[in-house]
Amino acid sequence: MGDLLETLLECETRVWQALVAGDAAADIAALDPGFLGVYPDGFAGRDAHAGQLANGPTVARFTLSRARVLELAPGCAVLSYSARYRRVGRKADEEMYVSSIWRRHGEGGWRNLFSQDTPAVG
Numbered sequence: 001m002g003d004l005l006e007t008l009l010e011c012e013t014r015v016w017q018a019l020v021a022g023d024a025a026a027d028i029a030a031l032d033p034g035f036l037g038v039y040p041d042g043f044a045g046r047d048a049h050a051g052q053l054a055n056g057p058t059v060a061r062f063t064l065s066r067a068r069v070l071e072l073a074p075g076c077a078v079l080s081y082s083a084r085y086r087r088v089g090r091k092a093d094e095e096m097y098v099s100s101i102w103r104r105h106g107e108g109g110w111r112n113l114f115s116q117d118t119p120a121v122g
Helices: 002-021 024-030 046-051
Strands: 031-039 042-045 059-073 076-087 094-105 109-119
Touching: 002 024, 002 059, 002 076, 002 094, 002 109, 024 031, 024 046, 031 046, 042 046
Parallel strands: 031 109
Antiparallel strands: 031 042, 059 076, 076 094, 094 109
16 A cells, blocks of 8 residues: 555645646646546536636645545545645645545556545634
């Protein structure tokens, strides 16, 4: 499981790096065409997720911690972790818990099928 955790954490980190860089193409490349995001403000597909980058970066910095992985089926797993991040233009960090389902495709690559963000309280 250690290799799978490391692999999916690298994949997830690339999504966050796309948000920091404002790189919609990298964001789209990481997400499955049928991607579904579930957020405190509603649902979003792949185009909406990447569309948030139309005006540039949305995240100034981030750290991911307490990651764990659960294999759902061969080539499909859920990565859950805590994210501490600062949105562009904000003065305070925020924290949330994220669960992302990743599916292997092609030559060993992975795409994000589903992600749910839960704001941390307290």
